[in-house]
């Protein structure tokens with residue numbers, strides 16, 4: 001099985017990589033040209049509202065090309081509907097804190113810039129994709145714009161129907177440009193929350209092998225997080241932490257954050273929550289994946305990063321790695337009715353929790369870092385630069401891709417790393433064993449020092465990879481973490 005998957009994986013990996021590494025166009029300043037472009041489509045569920053607060057605090061990291069309201073199997077106009085303009089109060093709140101955010105990073109977009117791109121997509125029914133809407137046209141416009149060759153991450157926090165409508169418009173009006181447009185697209189879907197990926201996108205655009213991540217492991221940070229996250233991580237989502245770090249005293253945007261209200265959600269165990277607990281951000285992994293953390297997650301979905309880790313299942317479609325031996329992925333949709341994690345929580349929990357832990361770990365392993373990062377940005381809404389923390393900048397003294405023979409010592413150095421606040425830094429070098437193709441483990445010397453080393457094991461085979469992450473955490477408040485991944489290929 002592995003022998004069949006590897007060549008496919010490598011070719012698709014190359015597809016992700018070539019676009020991640022696209023050289024910046026000459027006309028733009030380097031820091032702008034290197035930014036990742038994103039378009040959000042969202043069904044405005046209460047947890048999308050929570051995700052939008054966090055998303056807006058990271059808009060300095062990307063070029064946001066659209067924030068578009070869509071429908072889903074759960075929500076459409078008139079049915080459990082937050083309203084066509086549900087996102088606008090969040091943009092108004094963003095405007096309030098914007099003058100303070102730019103003290104921390106001048107790259108934050110203006111409120112006007114975001115408002116111009118916040119549009120209504122296809123919302124009239126589940127899976128509706130007949131109507132041409134302002135939201136679908138925004139996607140069309142961004143994809144057809146030849147002045148900017150960078151890829152666009154199209155995120156579905158709800159159904160894929162508005163994206164499908166946009167692609168259909170392109171198919172109808174510019175059939176000759178479909179291949180060119182497809183090259184620009186990266187899909188990240190939170191489940192398939194309607195049928196349009198299966199009924200339209202795959203049949204008409206499947207031929208172009210668009211890199212596609214469909215996530216189910218997001219469920220670790222959705223409504224059932226209190227069953228899935230290890231106890232040690234849960235304290236960062238509990239009411240006392242949320243109130244102190246996000247909900248209270250952090251300005252207009254964070255005060256809109258909709259933490260838990262017991263009794264408001266129908267899942268069993270709802271009453272285990274207290275007011276102020278984190279409620280759910282099931283859609284956040286779609287954008288967490290694209291934050292430049294140094295984990296290089298945009299280079300391949302199986303590297304793993306803040307948005308989880310995915311495995312190639314078919315074509316160029318990457319789903320959650322299921323840890324159960326002999327498991328066969330279902331044909332068709334990967335969603336609430338079929339995806340492993342959701343089915344596990346429905347039918348087997350609390351049995352086989354080792355399988356559950358392994359399945360959701362690519363998501364929950366970053367909880368502390370993610371929540372502290374959120375807390376720092378909440379501070380950015382109200383505090384001066386001096387009175388807030390900013391993440392370390394991890395730089396290595398050598399290339400990010402190295403080659404070494406079995407038995408050879410590999411020297412690793414984070415000389416060049418700094419912190420914008422002058423904070424003391426802690427280093428931790430570790431092997432991301434699930435992400436690398438070498439099956440064994442390595443032993444890292446001085447793993448908690450700025451300079452470390454390891455010996456390539458004698459049984460490592462030519463062509464295998466070893467992934468080592470340099471994790472750097474500062475002593476500021478809250479502690480912030482950034483990374484640099486090094487990939488060693490065995491010669």
Ligand SMILES: [Ca+2]
Pocket residue numbers: 042043044045047048157158283
């Ligand atoms: Ca949603």
Ligand SMILES: [Ca+2]
Pocket residue numbers: 389390391392419420421422423474476480
């Ligand atoms: Ca710092």
Ligand SMILES: [Ca+2]
Pocket residue numbers: 432433434435436437438439440
């Ligand atoms: Ca491995």
